[in-house]
Amino acid sequence: MAQTITEKILAFHAGFDEVEPGQLIEAKVDIALANDVTAPIAIAEFEKLGVEKVFDDERVLLIPDHFTPNKDIKSAEQAKILREFAKKQGLKNYFEIGRVGIEHVLLPEQGLVLPGDLIVGADSHTCTYGALGAFATGVGSTDLAAAMATGKVWLKVPETIKVVYHGKLAPWVEGKDLILHTIGILKVDGALYQALEMTGETIDTLPMYGRMSMANMAIEAGAKNGIIAPDEITLDYVRSRAQRDYTLFASDPDAVYCKTIEIDASAIRPQVAYPPLPDKSRSVDQAAADKIEIDQVVIGSCTNGRIEDFRLAASLLKGRKAAPYMRLLIIPGTQDVYRQMIKEGLTEIFLDAEALISPPTCGPCLGGHMGVLAAGERAVATTNRNFVGRMGHPESEVYLSNPAVAAASAILGRIAAPEEVL
């Protein structure tokens, strides 16, 4: 029977030749990960199970990225639980401050997640790794605890929605805009329990960082996983990083989809998602016409915290400054991204623009620290969620965009199209 890439990866890990949507499987996991918010509960559950060792000390990953550097005593206690567990278990992939980055930027960069993998993470944006042609999905702490102990997870095989993108992207349009536009069509529950397979000639030429922005936000349409078949672009990214073998899967041409959506990508303008849901996307021109004044701009996160994202922002910020009373926060996704920013002179451009450069952290993305909003304040952020209270006070607002729109908005102090500052 013809299979989709998602079905093939699941069948492979469950030891079957094929699987079909709706089927319940118990699958072997390649990687199980958790962060400083979700790991403490997972570790407590793991310890209740009475199992001595994790299933594999190279494949259980702990990444304290949310409230680190420890923002207060409570978060320090949480981070300590991870550190002590990692020490006790001899985990090879625990990342201390100074090495840590935002998990979904860090793991692909370090070659720890690879094409064909089955990855479960106690973080909803684990779906980011679908950009590499892996099956990656978010689970809760208890599911993760079971995976840490047994190396297995139960899953229901999802149906797949196929989204086909046609045409060449206009200037300043990024993977972020494609996915915001797509979520605008699907709505926040449009892919509930389903896989979201992204394909078409637009994707064939889309660089890895854009593919990661896209897979990252599959969860924002309710999807179980987002996935892009691996190709030469994927292999170029993976070859120099991978420390172990990997497998390439692709959908059969006659695979069955529950729905196919065709999108003319050439007609898309940069998108802005209005609060309080990621599906409220409009064109940046609409947002500019709405004259939305802002107090803060955040460029970073697991959606747009890669070096290419900062190059894009820097191309507009070069020789310009953040607007008066405007707080511009630049948050590199990892230490390597930070180092690269320095090497390429981007930090200089940002400092000249009077931006604040933060260490790699989730920070304000989830209203944790390092840039929380007060009541009535508005931010443009390259993050992935704009729910009520996401970046701070419940009466603050977050507008989601790509890094170019965010940079232009920081310069003008209102939501602006990149063309407006050129």
Added chain:
Amino acid sequence: MNNIQGKAWKFGDDVDTDAIIPARYLNTSDPLELAKHCMEDADTGFAGKVKAGDIMVAGKNFGCGSSREHAPIAIKAAGVACVIAPTFARIFYRNAFNTGLLILESVEAAAAIEAGHEVAINSTTGTIDDLTSGQRFKAQPIPDFMQKLLDDGGLMEHWRKRLESS
């Protein structure tokens, strides 16, 4: 715990995990601490008003957003005995089972039950009675596999038994 009876608290569509438990409180995983802030940004003071055994009735896609298990933990620790919604976000759905929070899917019940109504639930049969209006609803049956996990006492108990017998 077959029989549940309590007052209905109504919420809209797409209630996200930041509304259920804002991330600013995730620097702890203590259920009682979390319960204090349950639904704070959607209905200030909810945690102080809700009584043990009460029921949340919400719109579609309840629990969308983050994978934080703190969300079902906070709801349960706040005293809520059951959440009724037309659909649940998938990670929340799994987490609710894994943390022992009863959730029921019913398009009709979610639409018809009004705030403040007295509601009785039989969790074995999935029957939902709106005692105020006199209407009766039937929830979607729980998938067999999930039922097996529940019968085993949850995911971790299920694994404990399997690991012990192997």
